[in-house]
Amino acid sequence: MEKWYLRNPKVDLDLISEKLGISKLLxxxxxxxxxxDLKSIENFICPTLDRLYNPRLMKDMELGVRIAKDSILKGERIRIxxxxxQDGNSATLTLLKGIRxxxxxxxxxxxxxxxxxxxLNERIVKEAKKDGIDLLITCDNGIAAFDAVKLAKELGIKVIVTDHHxxxxxxxxxxxxKYILPEADAVINPKRKDCKxxxxxxxxxxxxxxxxxxxxEEFNIDIEESYELLEFVAMGTVCDVVDLVDENRIIVIEGLKRINNTKNIGLKALIKATGLEGKEINTFSLGFILGPSxxxxxxxxxxEMAVELFLTEDSNLANHYAEELHKLNEERKRMTEKGFEKAINQIEQKGYDEHKVIVIYEPEVHESIAGIIAGRIKDKYYRPTILLTxxxxxxxxxGSGRSIEEYNMFEEISKxxxxxxxxxxxxxxxxxxLEKSNLNNFRERLNGQASLTEEDLTPKVYIDIxxxxxxxxxxxxxxxxILEPFGxxxxxxxFGAKNIGIKRGFIxxxxxxxLKLLLVTGEGRIIDGLYFGNIEDFERKISKKFSKEELDKMYKGIDNRITIDIxxxxxxxxxxxxxxxxxxxHNYR
Incomplete structure (x- = not known):
């Protein structure tokens, strides 16, 4: 059973509403x-590019850029x-296009x-040495690549780590x-404890x-040119499910403007292949259609096919890549559904849904979709879930794990x-x-140290007003x-509303x-309510509370006793x- 909470932070609604000219509700x-606070709200409702922070404030940024500039001027070979x-793809494209x-x-x-x-791993480093690479730049990885970075340095390759993990x-x-960093020439990550x-x-x-x-800036290229890269950066930002506030909000809003007017042949081809041509691309399109492809x-x-899609200038090749990606994504969906069903069967049979942390081993699941399935299991049972294959x-x-807000998976597994x-x-x-022989020990110890309470493991719905x-x-x-894009x-x-009568229901x-419900407002007005959840579950709960007869009356449009909170x-x-x-x-009771 989920719990509903009404959010109620203390804030001077009148003052802020008056100063910024927005409603108290907003x-x-x-x-x-x-x-x-006034500044944060102003930044939120006016997300303009001039509100982006100075990148030089990031620890090791100037050092890293100096190394890269030196390599470029000397004609050295650089490898990203x-x-x-999707985030790694976007980061790669951003560095590649920028350095070119x-x-x-x-x-x-x-x-x-x-x-x-x-x-970054040993094979990539050794290959870089063989290919005469002078500088390696990581993106969306590298912060934990201690051995690979050490090897690169021993082989005489310079390394810049750019990461956000x-x-x-x-x-x-x-x-x-004690926080530890790889021994790279520069480590650029805003999560560094010494990064301001x-x-x-x-x-x-x-x-x-x-x-x-x-x-x-170092090459005297107009800052405006950097904004052209935002269509890729926005995709990575949405698809990596980082908080869409502050700078990320600006990046996504500005990126979407560019995506909707893109000149990139590959992106146009992918928009067409996924059935989005002629429609406005929003965060949903990025997160659930383009990104997964x-x-x-x-x-x-x-x-590499996805990177090449966005680099190619050949429209035939772009169409070919886009169609391939779309097909692969459809195949991925089928595999996910099958793997999810197998995992659920195992959980129900072995009683893992009673565990605080669900750890399952399903050997036939393709390892690339373990994270997606773990996420769906986590949503179903509201428990941190690790799916191994x-x-x-x-x-x-x-495999991969997905967590709930109440459980820091990184810290718990680190133990x-x-x-x-x-x-x-x-x-x-x-x-x-991990070694297969360690599975049971891992599951038992992870559950043994978990301090999750019954309250923690109850899904929560937070109502704004x-x-x-x-x-x-x-x-x-x-x-x-004004609050869009959401994420x-x-x-x-x-919003929450209580004791709502239902005039009639349609499936x-x-x-x-x-499920379409004709809802009766306090003034007796009718407003349509659409519910996309489990209809059988809805009918069962209504029948249990009010009787099957009342449910039948609701579907026939006859006066009934049913009322719900929504x-x-x-x-x-x-x-x-x-x-x-x-x-x-979204929810009812």
């Missing part, structure tokens, strides 16, 4: 997202070591998910943390973008490092590898658009998967030129 919603997901603009001799390499695993640490006997950069939540592409901004190449094939090495297993062969991540997600349905109007819905850190506002949709978002439905108000029901 001020309240922003305060609910910890955006409550990227990553196989400065006339650098640059190429790139992306580790193969299956053959290499995540991040959490910093590794060791704990002493007193539980004090004001915003800590950039994506890997965001950090790469900051690097190129400073490089452009880009990710599919790194999951099921080579991630078979590694190439028969004695090893590897068991001696059981792992590879590990990295952040509070909400992790990637790991209690707002009776009669208060909804077109102006309110329009004003809420992590800036979710869609949720709609090609797969009978939409958590909703208001929006405008446009059909054949007519606009009507409606609400999307």
């Amino acid at each position: 001020v309240k919603i922003l305060a609910n997202r910890n955006i409550s 070591a990227g990553d196989y997901d 603009r400065c006339n650098g001799k640059v190429d790139y390499v992306i580790p193969h998910r299956i053959n290499d695993g995540y991040g 959490d910093i590794s640490f060791m704990e002493d006997s007193m539980g004090r943390k 950069y004001p915003f800590k939540h950039l994506s890997g592409a965001g950090v790469a973008f900051k690097f190129i901004q400073v490089l452009y 880009v990710n599919a190449s790194g999951r099921l094939d080579s991630a 078979q590694s190439k090495d028969e004695s090893k297993i590897k 068991l490092k001696e059981l792992l062969t590879i590990f990295g991540g952040h509070p909400m997600a992790a990637g790991l590898s 209690q707002l009776p349905l009669e208060y909804i109007n077109f102006n309110l819905v329009e004003e809420l658009k 992590k850190g800036n979710p869609k506002p949720l 709609l949709g090609r797969n009978n998967n939409v 958590v909703y978002t208001p929006n405008i439905n446009e059909y054949m030129g007519n606009k009507t108000l409606q609400v999307i029901i």
Whole structure:
């Protein structure tokens, strides 16, 4: 059973509303997202490029750019070591295009998910040496590549790390943390404890973008040119699910403007292949349609196809790559569904859903989709979940974890490092590898040390404002658009309304998967409510509370006793030129 909470931070609504000329309702919603002082709110409602922070504030930024500039001027060979997901793809493109603009001799390499695993490794370093590479620049990885960076230095290769993942640490006997960095020539990561950069939540592409901004300055290239890269940076920012506030909000808004007017042949081809041509691209399109198609190449094939898609000037080749990526993503969806069903069967049979942390080994799941499936299991049971699958090495297993807000997965798994062969991540997600013989020990110890309570493991719904349905109007819905784009850190506002009567119910949709309810407002007005959740579950709960007869009456439009509380978002439905108000029901009770 989920718990509902009404957010109620203390903030002077009248003062801020008057000073900034926005409604108290907007001020309240922003305060609910910890955006409550005048400057932060002003930055939020006016997300302009001149509000981006000075990239030189980032620790080692000037040092790293100086090394890169020196390499470019000397005509040395530079190689970017990227990553196989959308953020890594975006970061790679950002560095590649930026360094090429400065006339650098640059190429790139992306580790193969299956053959290499995540991040800079020994093979990539040795290959760089063989190819005469003078400077390696990592992006969206490298912060934990201690051995690979050390090897590169021993082989005489300069290394700049650009990354955004959490910093590794060791704990002493007193539980004090000692943070450790790879021995690179420059380590650029806003999460460094000695980094004074004001915003800590950039994506890997965001950090790469900051690097190129400073490089452009050094080569006297107009700052405006750096903004052309934002279409890639925005994709990485949305798809890596970092908080869409502060700088990330500016990056995404400006990036979307450019994506919707893109001249990039590959991006146009992908928009067409995924059925988005002629539609406005928004954060949903990036996060759930375009991004997963880009990710599919790194999951099921080579991630280089996705980079080449955005680099090619050949429209036929672009169309070919885009179609391939779309096909790969459809295949990935089928594999995910099958793997999810197998995992659920195992969890139910073995009672793992009673564990505080779900750890399962499902050997036949393709390792590239382990994280996606772990995320879906976490959503279903509201428990941190780690899904492990078979590694190439028969004695090893590897996989991914996804967490809930109440559990810092990175820190908890860090306590068991001696059981792992590879590990990295952040509070909400992790990637790991271990000996198969350590599986049960890992599961038991992870659960044994977890301090999660019953309360922690109860899904929570946070309501922004209690707002009776009669208060909804077109102006309110329009004003809420100021808060877009929505995403992590800036979710869609949720309103709560109590004791709502239902005039009638309809089941709609090609797969009978939409429930439309005619809701009765306090003034007796009717407003459409759409629910996209589990309809059978809804019917069961209504029948249990009010009886099957009352449910039948509701479907027939006969007066009934049913009333529900709802958590909703208001929006405008446009059909054949007519606009009507409606609400999307997210939760009910």
